[in-house]
Amino acid sequence: MKKITKAVIAAAGYGTRFLPATKNQPKEMLPIIDKPIVHYLVEEAVKSGIKDIILVTRSGQSSLEDYFDSNRELENELEKNGKRKRLQAIKKIPQMANFIYVRQKSGLPYGNASPLISVAPIIDPQESFVYMFGDDLTISKRPVVRQLIEVYKKESAKAVIGVQEVSRGEVHKYGTVKYKKKGSSKYEMEKACEKFSAEKAPSHQAVFGRFILSYDVIKEGTKVPLGKDGEFGIVDILNSLVQKGGKIIAQPIEGEWCTTGDPLNYLKTSIKFALQREDIKKELISYFKKKIC
Numbered sequence: 099m100k101k102i103t104k105a106v107i108a109a110a111g112y113g114t115r116f117l118p119a120t121k122n123q124p125k126e127m128l129p130i131i132d133k134p135i136v137h138y139l140v141e142e143a144v145k146s147g148i149k150d151i152i153l154v155t156r157s158g159q160s161s162l163e164d165y166f167d168s169n170r171e172l173e174n175e176l177e178k179n180g181k182r183k184r185l186q187a188i189k190k191i192p193q194m195a196n197f198i199y200v201r202q203k204s205g206l207p208y209g210n211a212s213p214l215i216s217v218a219p220i221i222d223p224q225e226s227f228v229y230m231f232g233d234d235l236t237i238s239k240r241p242v243v244r245q246l247i248e249v250y251k252k253e254s255a256k257a258v259i260g261v262q263e264v265s266r267g268e269v270h271k272y273g274t275v276k277y278k279k280k281g282s283s284k285y286e287m288e289k290a291c292e293k294f295s296a297e298k299a300p301s302h303q304a305v306f307g308r309f310i311l312s313y314d315v316i317k318e319g320t321k322v323p324l325g326k327d328g329e330f331g332i333v334d335i336l337n338s339l340v341q342k343g344g345k346i347i348a349q350p351i352e353g354e355w356c357t358t359g360d361p362l363n364y365l366k367t368s369i370k371f372a373l374q375r376e377d378i379k380k381e382l383i384s385y386f387k388k389k390i391c
Contacts, residue, residue, distance in 0.1 A: 102247055102310065103150055104221065105143040105228035108213040109136060110156040110202040115360050124159045126232040128364065130371050131378075134165065135358055137191075138235050138371075143228060144194055146244035151195040152220065154202050154213035166197045209330030210307075214316050223313045226250065229332075231307025235367060237374065238353020242308050249349050250310040253283055256344040257315055257336060260308035262355045269296045269304070273333045275348040276300030287346040290333040292326050303348060305333060306355045314339065 113125030120128075126136040140151055155162060169188065176185040198220065206212040210231060221227055228243055236242040242260055250258045261275055270293055278288040291300055309332070318335050325334035336346050356367040372382050 100222075100225045101147075102226050102228065102250070103148060104152060104225070105148045105150070105230060105243070106152045106154060106213060106217050106221075107136065107139055107143075107230045107232050108154050108210060108307075109159070109162060109232035110154050110213060110216075111232070112156075116364075122158070122161075124155070124162050124232075125358075127161055127165065128358070130235070130358070130368050131375065135235065136162065136165070136232060139230055139232065140166075140194055142236060142241045142243050143230065145241045146228070146247060148228060148243070149196055150198060152198045152200060152217055154200050154216050156202050163197075163199055166192055166194070168192050207324055207328065207330040209325075209332075211319055211330045211332040211335055214311075214319050214332070214335075218316050221313060221316065226310060226312045229307075229309040229311050233358045234307035235356045235358060235371075236308070236351070236353050237356060237370060238351065240352060242351050242353055242355075245351055245353075246308060246310045246349060249347060253347050254345065255347045256312050256339050258310040258347045258349055259287075259305055259336070260351050260355070261303040261305055261348045262351055263302045264304045266296045266302065269299045269302055270294065272304035272306070273331075274299045274301050275303050275305060277348065282345070283347055285347050285349050287336070287340060287348040289340065290337055290348070292331065292333050303350065305348070306357070308351070308355075314344065318342075 109124055109126045111125060113120035116125050127134045130138060143151060153162065173185060173188060176188065200216050202213055202216045206215055246258045246260055264272060273290050273292045274294065275287050276289045276291065278286045290305055315335055318339050322335050322338045325331045340346055356370055358364040358367050373379050
C-alpha cells in the first residue's frame with residue numbers, strides 16, 4: 099500500500115454558531131489557549147507521518163492561509179526585543195508541513211462531504227488520505243490519526259472512521275454506527291445512522307471528524323444522492339459503499355474526542371486542553387476551586 103502522506107482538513111464552513119466572532123475570521127482560527135484550533139489538527143496529522151496538509155477553504159479566509167505563512171515583520175520585531183523563544187515558535191509554523199489551499203467549489207451542496215469533491219484533482223486515484231473536520235480535536239497519548247492509519251494498514255478496507263462512545267443524552271446529535279454481526283473484523287460497519295434518537299440509534303458509537311479514506315470514497319461521492327435534509331454527507335457515501343460490498347471499519351479510538359462546534363463545547367474543550375498544560379494547570383484548578391466549588 100502506498101504510504102499515506104496527505105491530510106485534507108475541511109475548513110470551508112461559516113461558523114454561524116460563533117457569530118459575530120466568526121464574521122471576519124474562520125471558526126478554525128479561534129484560539130484554544132495560545133494556538134488556533136486548526137494548528138492542533140495540523141500537529142496531530144504531522145505527528146502521524148503526514149507531509150502534505152490540504153486545507154479546503156472558502157472566500158474570506160485569508161487569515162487561515164496567512165497563519166501558516168511566514169511573517170517577517172513580526173519575526174524582526176520579536177528578534178529585536180530578544181523574545182527568542184516566541185520567535186522560534188513562530189518560525190516553526192510554516193515548516194510544519196507542505197501547505198496546499200483549495201477553495202471549495204461553488205455550487206456544491208451543503209454538507210461535510212463537499213470538500214472531498216473539491217480536492218479530487220490533487221489526490222492520486224491510487225492513494226489513500228486522511229480526512230479531518232476542522233472543528234474536531236482529540237486528546238490522546240498516541241495521535242488519533244496514527245491510530246487509524248495503523249488500523250487501515252491491517253484491514254483491506256475502503257475506509258476507516260474514528261468513533262467514540264457518547265452518552266445516551268447526546269446520541270441524537272451525531273451519526274452512530276451499527277456493526278456487522280459476522281464481519282471479517284470486530285469493528286466492521288454495517289450501517290451509519292445520522293442523528294437518530296437514543297431509542298432508535300443502533301449504538302452509542304458516534305462518528306466524528308477523523309477518517310482514513312481510499313479514493314473510492316471520492317468516486318462514490320460523485321454518484322451518491324443527497325441524504326437527510328438534503329445534505330451531502332460522508333456518512334451517506336460510506337453507507338453506499340457498504341451496500342456495494344465495500345468494507346468500512348468504525349474504529350473506537352484510544353483517547354478523547356473534543357468538539358468545538360458550538361460555544362459551550364468550545365469552552366469545555368479549551369478547559370480540557372488547559373488542564374494538559376503544566377504551565378497553567380495548577381493555577382487554573384486553584385481558580386476553579388475558589389470561584390466555583
